[in-house]
Amino acid sequence: MIFERLRPALIAGVCVLLLAGGNTPAFADSPSTGGDLTIAQSLGDRELTLVLRRVTGVPGPLHVDVITHAGTAPGRLTVAATPTGITGASSALPAAGAPTTQAVLDLGPVPGTYSTGLDVDRPGPWELALGDGERVARIPFLVPVQATSPPERAVYGGFVAAGLLLLVSVLVAARARRGGWVMLPAAGLVAAIAVAVTGAVLSASLPLPPQPGSQLDPTVDNVTDPYARGGPPITDFSRPPVMLALAGNPLTAGKSGDLGLDLTDGATGAPVDDVIVHDSALIHLLVVGPSGRLWHLHPIRTAAGRYRQHLTLPEPGHYAVSAELVRRGGGVQLVRVPGGLDVSGSEAAGAPTEPVVLTGDTTAGSLDVGGTRVGVEVAGLAAGRPAALTVRVGDTADLQPWLGMAGHLIVAGPLPGDTDIGAAVGKAPVWAHAHSMGGADGTGRVATAPVNGDSTPDETVAAYGPDVSFTYSFPAAGRYRLWIQVERAYAVITIPVILDVPAATEGGRR
Numbered sequence: 001m002i003f004e005r006l007r008p009a010l011i012a013g014v015c016v017l018l019l020a021g022g023n024t025p026a027f028a029d030s031p032s033t034g035g036d037l038t039i040a041q042s043l044g045d046r047e048l049t050l051v052l053r054r055v056t057g058v059p060g061p062l063h064v065d066v067i068t069h070a071g072t073a074p075g076r077l078t079v080a081a082t083p084t085g086i087t088g089a090s091s092a093l094p095a096a097g098a099p100t101t102q103a104v105l106d107l108g109p110v111p112g113t114y115s116t117g118l119d120v121d122r123p124g125p126w127e128l129a130l131g132d133g134e135r136v137a138r139i140p141f142l143v144p145v146q147a148t149s150p151p152e153r154a155v156y157g158g159f160v161a162a163g164l165l166l167l168v169s170v171l172v173a174a175r176a177r178r179g180g181w182v183m184l185p186a187a188g189l190v191a192a193i194a195v196a197v198t199g200a201v202l203s204a205s206l207p208l209p210p211q212p213g214s215q216l217d218p219t220v221d222n223v224t225d226p227y228a229r230g231g232p233p234i235t236d237f238s239r240p241p242v243m244l245a246l247a248g249n250p251l252t253a254g255k256s257g258d259l260g261l262d263l264t265d266g267a268t269g270a271p272v273d274d275v276i277v278h279d280s281a282l283i284h285l286l287v288v289g290p291s292g293r294l295w296h297l298h299p300i301r302t303a304a305g306r307y308r309q310h311l312t313l314p315e316p317g318h319y320a321v322s323a324e325l326v327r328r329g330g331g332v333q334l335v336r337v338p339g340g341l342d343v344s345g346s347e348a349a350g351a352p353t354e355p356v357v358l359t360g361d362t363t364a365g366s367l368d369v370g371g372t373r374v375g376v377e378v379a380g381l382a383a384g385r386p387a388a389l390t391v392r393v394g395d396t397a398d399l400q401p402w403l404g405m406a407g408h409l410i411v412a413g414p415l416p417g418d419t420d421i422g423a424a425v426g427k428a429p430v431w432a433h434a435h436s437m438g439g440a441d442g443t444g445r446v447a448t449a450p451v452n453g454d455s456t457p458d459e460t461v462a463a464y465g466p467d468v469s470f471t472y473s474f475p476a477a478g479r480y481r482l483w484i485q486v487e488r489a490y491a492v493i494t495i496p497v498i499l500d501v502p503a504a505t506e507g508g509r510r
């Protein structure tokens with residue numbers, strides 16, 4: 001009897017469930033589920049890579065790794081984290097703006113990973129302070145929460161309602177004298193399942209809201225619920241370019257000093273504090289000296305829009321300075337300091353590594369960098385055409401990804417001559433930074449993009465190379481300076497190259 005009465009409800013329910021099963025929704029991974037955050041920092045004389053492992057729950061632990069390099073001095077670092085976001089909602093947590101968690105980290109003499117842990121008690125924007133007793137790097141980071149999108153809420157709500165209505169249907173079917181009454185909860189059940197299925201289908205196809213951190217200035221509220229902002233954004237996310245000015249005391253050759261970098265907004269003149277981590281650093285600082293030496297450094301952030309770089313420049317003369325950075329929604333900018341940097345003094349510099357010279361018909365060469373044999377080869381070289389550049393570092397696949405990449409290529413030119421390179425590079429029309437194109441694991445396979453909050457292998461994975469190749473189109477003919485950088489045995493190797501790029505001939509290749 002009961003089954004007779006229940007039949008319409010059961011048939012409808014089963015049909016809709018089958019339909020839902022056939023359309024198994026691919027739940028979009030929550031947008032704020034971040035991966036690990038890797039940031040290179042030149043803290044004092046130490047070149048460090050800081051890795052903030054993803055936070056999986058709040059309150060919860062934040063695992064902090066510091067990777068040291070060859071020559072990094074042992075010693076103690078302090079690590080502290082401060083919530084910086086303010087919310088209108090009342091909270092029992094300590095007020096933002098003061099550190100809520102701290103730890104110490106003892107670096108040993110062996111290059112590698114040193115770890116410590118912090119505890120984060122709330123989602124939103126945070127600042128990590130990494131100190132060496134003299135300087136403090138202040139690194140902004142986000143603690144995400146697993147946010148539920150409106151369609152996902154419809155899925156959960158719909159299925160809960162369907163479950164309840166199913167119970168009601170059974171009860172009504174068992175108790176009611178007239179079978180028709182069961183149609184009421186059964187219709188509700190079908191409607192609830194329809195809502196859930198619609199939500200499931202939509203959740204896979206609706207665009208994600210603008211992401212706090214990478215697209216929006218993060219606040220506690222938009223990190224906690226990225227879907228809360230109503231309506232489409234009425235402004236675009238773009239920001240004006242930064243103005244980069246050098247600050248600090250003049251530098252003397254052979255003596256260590258601190259170079260200050262002030263970032264100001266080109267429109268408002270306010271300090272720029274929306275720099276986001278790009279290629280594993282807030283700022284990539286490139287400095288080229290008078291004899292063609294390159295420094296690739298990662299200044300520490302000391303305050304909003306203020307960065308500092310500790311360095312020792314070995315020779316007097318004119319240096320070219322540029323910074324590569326990304327403003328939130330502003331794209332990658334390679335900003336040159338117009339006047340460059342003058343270093344006084346008379347310190348005699350040690351000779352820099354002799355570059356590989358590829359000119360005329362020479363398309364291959366080799367050199368010794370710090371005891372490692374490096375071969376350099378170029379193919380298809382002509383202005384305006386993609387050229388392939390390959391370096392072979394040693395003979396085993398033991399390169400480490402530095403800044404998330406197996407190889408970095410920095411290009412400046414065309415240059416008028418081989419003297420006073422810093423000044424010439426400062427005025428050079430082309431100044432580029434390219435990365436190695438796939439094949440990073442030595443098998444020719446292109447490294448896959450991280451999915452679902454996974455992270456790419458960090459520097460500790462020494463399994464790349466020995467061949468690292470780049471593709472770059474030199475826009476104009478002439479003499480270029482190139483610096484290729486790879487990491488091996490926790491040391492960054494810089495390979496200097498001088499390259500003459502011929503003009504493209506009609507239908508011809510070199």
Ligand SMILES: [Cu+2]
Binds near residue numbers: 283284296403
């Ligand atoms: Cu860099």
